[in-house]
Amino acid sequence: MQPIHTRLDNSAPAADGVLLDVRNLQTHFFTDEGVVKAVDGVNLTLKRGQTLCVVGESGCGKSVTARSILRIVPAPGEIVSGQINFRKRQGGSIDLATMNPKGREIRRIRGGEISMIFQEPMSSLSPVHTIGSQIMEAIMLHLPVTKREARKRAAAMLDLVGIPRASERLDAYSFELSGGMRQRAMIAIALACEPQVLIADEPTTALDVTTQANILDLIRDLQQVTGMSVLFITHDLGVVAEIADEVVVMYLGRDVESGAVDAIFHDPKHPYTRALLQSIPRYGNHDRRRLYSIKGIVPHPFDRPRGCPFHPRCDDFIAHKCDRIDPPRQFIGREHSVRCLLYAGAPELNSDKELPS
Amino acid sequence: MKPDSAVNAPVDSRGPLLEVRNLHMRFPIRRGMMRRTVGYVHAVNDVSFYILPGETLSLVGESGCGKTTTGRCIARVYSPSSGQIIYRVDEQETIDLAELDNRELRPFRRQIRMIFQDPFSSLNPRLPILQIIGESLKVNRVASGSELEDRVAMLLQRVGLRPEYIRRYPHAFSGGERQRIGIARALALNPRLIVADEAVSALDVSVQAQILNLLQDLQEEFNLTYLFIAHDLSVVEHISHRVAVMYVGKIVELASTEELFNNPLHPYTEALLSAVPKPDPRLRNKGVRIRLEGEVADPGNPPGGCYFHPRCRFAQDRCRLEEPPVRELGQNHWVACHFAEELELRGFESIGAASNDIG
Structure with missing residues (x-):
């Protein structure tokens, strides 16, 4: 196989290695019934070569966050504030949040510098085009190559993602492949132009556990080869433990806690993070004891609780405080932040500072 | 009810509630204009087990391993x-139950109920909760009118919903x-066996x-018996007394939960266990992951x-030629592998999935 992944090395190095920096992102949906604040203040930092799990x-806004980065939020959704700073391959930083979502510039970035894979490969792949033509389309859109070169490269991509008999499979349709192979084909399309960032939105949720393990291995291996960064969106804490370097825990559109994966699993601070970790069935409880479960349900987006959005379900709820003050994001370690009033530096209750909504 | 169709299962009050013997389910593959049958998909292939x-x-x-089809055969959704x-x-x-027709099955349909995976498509969107849950009570002439409402309200309360939602x-x-x-609907007729098909997966x-x-x-509370169909092994480990592993329509291994997870005897079970994501980043790269090559047959x-x-x-070579029978190795540990005694397979613990110091 020809070496096809070389371009990342001559990209401009960032001093701190930060490739993508999302600051206080707010994406709201303006529906007839009211405003849904799907993403309401999210911060995340993706470093070169790392995997960040959201x-x-x-309903916590993790997919909308991912879509906001690529500017593919469906109407009536809109980014209302915040920055999405992205370091381009040629050097220089741009704010994706201010771009025209239909403009030439963002289209060059989509697929070229940041690409995305989705949960359901069957509905994201075209059923009437061959796998090969879908990969070639992506290649020819972003790279100055002939059709013949594109086809060669497409075959190399299929080979890279571990599809056997790659050059034959170029002419296969998506329905002729199994679920795992389809997901591999989608990864091949996403990586065809050597993006700096791969956004993976629940890529293994629809797959069997054995196939899931193979796809996670594949993403990890490809990351080693290409040096790309991965923004991985999932609800499965087991997958997070397997693949993440950094973790952002989201609840109702907020980044309630973020930090290194070890800190999140072994020193979780936010009551929601702790509750999530306790509610997964864990091996070794042979007495079939009851699982810890968070009381109540995620509130409807139209009636967000005042103050901390988690307070109606929180075991550590402080009356007259958590239901009034919206907890700010505070750092409790160098790269460990939490939004919770339990931790030092929480602002004193002051009726003047009470939040209006 | 035909008493002569009763089979000589162990007549012991502590005998199994349900015993499946050599169950087969074949779906015809039809092709062409005349819808000729060109072959069969053998979805359930000689499956035997019992539930206490x-x-x-x-x-x-x-x-595609046939677990849902097995469940549906037992609930007699399929013949x-x-x-x-x-x-x-x-x-x-x-x-x-396999040889009863629809009319004869009626008394047993009350006793064996199903819970489905997708709570969005398994409830009729045009019916209020009262009718969704109350329908089976009405059809079976158990309750009607205000008594029906009371029963449904009670059921809602029992599953943790407010009775006003009726x-x-x-x-x-x-x-x-x-x-x-969905659970309240399954409970409405005081069933004995509940077939829960991926009830928590979504x-x-x-x-x-x-x-x-x-x-x-x-x-x-109700001394219910569950046939729990699932693909999430950590959920299965948590809830089950015994576990049966299926592969392409056959049971390849069946044992108590602890035994199966600690001491698997079938290579497929070992591979499944090793694929479960370990919920602790410190266990990453510890233990061995067995990658299954190729596709499910x-x-x-x-x-x-x-x-x-x-x-x-x-x-x-023997594996390519000879189909392994299901054998009992150890107490109540069944496995279908020629070399089960010789293989040294790793359980969940030694794969490194166990950890208790989180959270």
Whole structure:
């Protein structure tokens, strides 16, 4: 196989290695019934070559965060504030949040510098185009190559993602492949132009556990080869433990806690993070004891609780405080931040500072 | 009820509630204009097991392994192609559900109920909760009118929902709440056996924990027996007494939960266990992951010999030619592998999945 992954090395080095820096992102949906604050203040930092996992339950805004980065938030969603600073391959930093979502510049970045894979490969791949033509389309859109070269490169990509008899499979349709092979084909399309960042939105959720393990291995191996960064979105804490370097825990559109994977699993600070970790069935409880479960359900996006969004379900709820003050993001370690009033430096209750909503 | 169709299952009051013997389910593959049958998908292929009263037996395996079809045969959603499903009616009597017709099945449909995976498509969006749960009570003439409402309200309360919700429609509920409604519907007729087909797979972790706790509470309260169909091994490890592993329509291993997870005897079980993500970053790269190469065999055209041999790292010539029978090795530990005694397989613990110091 020809070496096809070389371009990342001559990219401009960033001093701190930060490739993507999302600051206080807010993406709201303006529906007829009211405003849904799907993402309401999210910060995340993706470093070169690292894997950042965004974890949370359904409706916490993790997918909308990912889509905001690529500017593919469906209407009536809009980024209302925040920055998405991205370091381009040629050097220089740009704010994706201010770009025209239909403009030429963002289209060059999509697929070229940042690409995305989705949960359901069957519905993200075209059923009427061959796998090969879908990879070639991505290649020819971003790179100055002929059709013949693109086809050669497409075959090399399929080989890279571990699809056997790659050059024959170029002419296969998506329905002729199994679930795992489809996900591999989608990864091949995403990586065809050697992006700096791969956003993976629940890529293994629909797969069997054995296939999931193979796809996780594949993503890890490809990361070694290409040096790309991965933004991995999942609800599965087991997957997070397997693959993450850094973790952002989200709840109701907020980054309630973020830090290194070891800190999140072994020194979790936010009551929600702790509750999540305790509610997964863990091997060794042979007495079939009850699982810890968080009381209540995720509130409807239209009636977000005042103050800390987690307070109605929180075991450590402090009356007259958590239901009034929106906890700010504070650092409790160099790279460990939490939004919770339990930790030092929480602002004193002051009726003047009470939040209006 | 035909007393002569009762089979000589062990007539012991502590005998199994349900015994499946040599169950087969074949679906025809039809091709061409005349819809000629050109072959069969052998979805369930000679499956035998029993479930004791009050126990949870889990069926695990990859998609397409026949676990759902087995569950549906037992609930008699499907009529099995052959085999027996021996159900204990009471201490004296057993009956083969596989050969009953719809009319004869009616009394047993109340006793064997199903809970489905997707709480969004398994509830009729046009019916209020009262009718969704109350329908089976009405059809079976158990209750009607205000008594029906009281019963449904009680059921809702039992599964942790407010009784006032009785006139609401499914769209007003979240995924976890809908799954509770599905459970209340299954409970309505005081069933003895519940076939839970991926009942928690579609739920978020925190809600999944609530539903698993609820299922365990209900089991204790009503002495329910569960056939729990799932692919998530950590959930299975948590809830089951015994586990059966299926591969391409066959049971390859069946043992108590602890035994199966600590001391697997089938290479497929070992591979499944090693693929489970370990919920602790410190265990990363510790232990060995067995990568399964290739694809699950096509149940319409399975390989010869042991169905697992093309993916098995221990496969030998004998495995390609000879189909391994299910044998009992150790107490109540069944396995279908020629070399089960010789292989040194790793359990969950030595794979490094165990950890208790989190959170």
